[in-house]
Amino acid sequence: MRQWFKDLDGLLRGDSTRLGTLKDGRIGIAAGGMCVVAVILGLVYGVCMGFFALFREGGPVWEQFLATTLKVPLLFLLTLVVTFPSLYVFNALAGSRLTIVSVLRLLLAALAVNLTVLSSLGPISAFFAASTTSYSFMVLLNVAIFGVAGGFGLLFLLRTLHRLVVSGNEPLPEAKPLPTDSAGTPPLIVPNDSAIDPLRGRLMGRHETLVFRCWVVVFALVGSQMAWVLRPFLGNPATEFSWFRGRGSSFFESVGQHIVNFFK
Amino acid sequence: MRALALQVDNLLRGAGTEEAPSGRVLRDWGIILVAAGLGYGAVMGSFGGLFGERFVQVLYSAIKVPFLLGVTFVVSLPSFFVLNTILGMREDFRQALGALLASQAAMTVVLLSLAPFTAFWYASAADYDHALLFNGVMFAIASFTAQWVLRRRYGPLIARRPRHRQLLRLWLGLYVFVGIQMAWVLRPFVGHPDLPVQFFRKEAWGNAYEFIAQMIWRNLAN
Numbered sequence: 001m002r003q004w005f006k007d008l009d010g011l012l013r014g015d016s017t018r019l020g021t022l023k024d025g026r027i028g029i030a031a032g033g034m035c036v037v038a039v040i041l042g043l044v045y046g047v048c049m050g051f052f053a054l055f056r057e058g059g060p061v062w063e064q065f066l067a068t069t070l071k072v073p074l075l076f077l078l079t080l081v082v083t084f085p086s087l088y089v090f091n092a093l094a095g096s097r098l099t100i101v102s103v104l105r106l107l108l109a110a111l112a113v114n115l116t117v118l119s120s121l122g123p124i125s126a127f128f129a130a131s132t133t134s135y136s137f138m139v140l141l142n143v144a145i146f147g148v149a150g151g152f153g154l155l156f157l158l159r160t161l162h163r164l165v166v167s168g169n170e171p172l173p174e175a176k177p178l179p180t181d182s183a184g185t186p187p188l189i190v191p192n193d194s195a196i197d198p199l200r201g202r203l204m205g206r207h208e209t210l211v212f213r214c215w216v217v218v219f220a221l222v223g224s225q226m227a228w229v230l231r232p233f234l235g236n237p238a239t240e241f242s243w244f245r246g247r248g249s250s251f252f253e254s255v256g257q258h259i260v261n262f263f264k
Numbered sequence: 265m266r267a268l269a270l271q272v273d274n275l276l277r278g279a280g281t282e283e284a285p286s287g288r289v290l291r292d293w294g295i296i297l298v299a300a301g302l303g304y305g306a307v308m309g310s311f312g313g314l315f316g317e318r319f320v321q322v323l324y325s326a327i328k329v330p331f332l333l334g335v336t337f338v339v340s341l342p343s344f345f346v347l348n349t350i351l352g353m354r355e356d357f358r359q360a361l362g363a364l365l366a367s368q369a370a371m372t373v374v375l376l377s378l379a380p381f382t383a384f385w386y387a388s389a390a391d392y393d394h395a396l397l398f399n400g401v402m403f404a405i406a407s408f409t410a411q412w413v414l415r416r417r418y419g420p421l422i423a424r425r426p427r428h429r430q431l432l433r434l435w436l437g438l439y440v441f442v443g444i445q446m447a448w449v450l451r452p453f454v455g456h457p458d459l460p461v462q463f464f465r466k467e468a469w470g471n472a473y474e475f476i477a478q479m480i481w482r483n484l485a486n
Contacts, residue, residue: 012346013349013354014352120342120345124340124343124441124442127442128471132445132470133470134470134471136474137471156350189423192352192425195350196350196351264481
C-alpha cells in the first residue's frame with residue numbers, strides 16, 4: 001500500500017516519467033496498485049462532495065451522501081473503460097511501439113494525477129458544500145474543480161505519451177550536464193523539468209501529435225458526458241433522492257442553465 | 265516569551281529570508297498568528313461594550329480572527345502542495361510554506377499594532393456601520409503589509425525558479441476565494457450592539473458569491 005502511494009509521489013514529482021527511467025517504453029508502476037490508489041482518491045473527493053447532502057437544510061440525506069461517494073471513483077473508472085480501447089488503437093495506428101500494458105499504465109497514471117489534483121481540492125469543495133445552500137453555485141464550482149483536475153491529468157497524459165514515444169523510438173542521448181557559467185558554478189535559474197513540462201527540441205511526428213490531441217478532446221467529452229449519465233452527483237435539494245435520473249438534455253446545456261440560475 | 269518577542273522582530277525585519285525555516289520557527293509563527301489574532305479579535309468585538317453579556321461577543325470575535333486566517337490557510341494548503349509537486353517545485357515547498365505562514369503571522373501582528381486605533385475609534389464614534397468600515401480599512405492595511413512580507417520571502421524563490429511567481433498568484437487566488445466565503449460564514453465579527461450575542465448568524469449561512477451575483481443581477485435588471 002505504501003509502495004503504491006510512493007509510486008504516485010514519483011509520478012507527481014515527475015521522477016517516474018523522465019527519459020532516463022522510461023528506457024524500455026514503459027512507466028515503472030504497478031497497474032493494480034495505481035488503480036486502488038485512484039479509487040481511494042476518488043472516494044476522498046466523493047466524501048467532500050457528499051458534504052452538500054449532509055449539510056442540507058432539513059437534515060442530512062445519507063443515501064445521497066453514499067451515492068456521491070461511490071459515484072466519483074465510478075465516473076473515472078467507467079471513462080477509462082470507454083476510452084482505453086481507442087487510445088490503444090490510435091496509438092498503434094500512429095506507429096508508436098507502446099504495448100497494450102504500457103498504454104494501460106499510462107492511462108492509469110494520468111487518471112491518478114487527475115484524481116490527486118481533484119482530491120487535493122476536496123477540502124475547498126467540502127467547505128463550500130457545508131456552508132452553501134445554493135445548488136447552482138455548487139454545480140458550477142464542481143464543474144470548475146473537475147475541469148482543472150482533468151486539465152492537469154490530460155496534460156500529464158500528453159506529455160508522458162510524448163516522452164514514451166520519444167524514448168521508444170530513438171537511442172537515448174547522453175544526459176547533458178546543466179550549462180554552467182565561466183566560473184563553473186551551477187546556473188542561478190533552475191530549469192523546469194516537472195512531469196508536465198514539454199520536452200524541448202524533440203518533436204513527435206505531426207500525425208502522432210494530431211492523433212493524440214484529438215484523442216484527448218474525445219476523452220474530455222466522454223468524461224463530461226459520463227458525468228451527465230451518472231448524475232445526480234450533488235443531489236438537487238428541491239427533488240427527491242434517486243440513484244440515477246432519466247435520459248435527456250446534456251452536460252453543456254445544463255451548465256448554461258445553472259449559470260443563469262446562479263444570477264437570478 | 266522573550267524568544268517569541270524576538271521571533272516577531274525577526275519576522276518583521278525579514279531575517280532569514282534566503283533559507284527554508286526550521287520546524288521551530290514555523291511553530292513560533294503559528295503561535296504568533298494565533299496570539300496576535302486573538303488580540304485584535306478581542307478589540308474588534310468590544311464595540312458593544314466589555315461587560316456582562318457583551319463580554320461573550322469579545323470572546324467570540326477573539327476566536328474568529330485566528331480561526332478565519334488559520335482554517336482558510338489549512339483548507340487551501342493541500343491543493344497548493346499538489347500543484348507545487350506537479351509543477352516540479354516540491355523541493356522548495358518548505359520555504360514556500362514558510363513564506364506563506366510568515367505573511368499570515370505578519371498580518372496579525374500588524375492588525376494587533378493597529379488595535380489601539382480601533383479601540384480609539386470605538387471610544388469616539390458610536391455608529392455601527394462606521395465601525396464595520398473602520399475594521400475593513402484596518403484589515404486592508406494589514407493585508408497590504410502582509411503582501412509585502414510575502415513578496416520579500418518569495419523573492420529568492422522566484423529568482424531561482426520563475427515559475428514560483430505563477431504559483432504565488434495561484435495561491436493568492438485560492439486563498440482569497442476561500443477567505444471571502446469563510447469571512448461571510450463567520451459573521452458577525454463586530455457584533456451589532458442591539459442584536460443578541462451569537463457565534464453564527466442563522467441567516468448568514470449562505471454563499472457570499474451568490475449574494476454578490478444576485479446583487480449585480482438585481483442592479484442590472486432594474
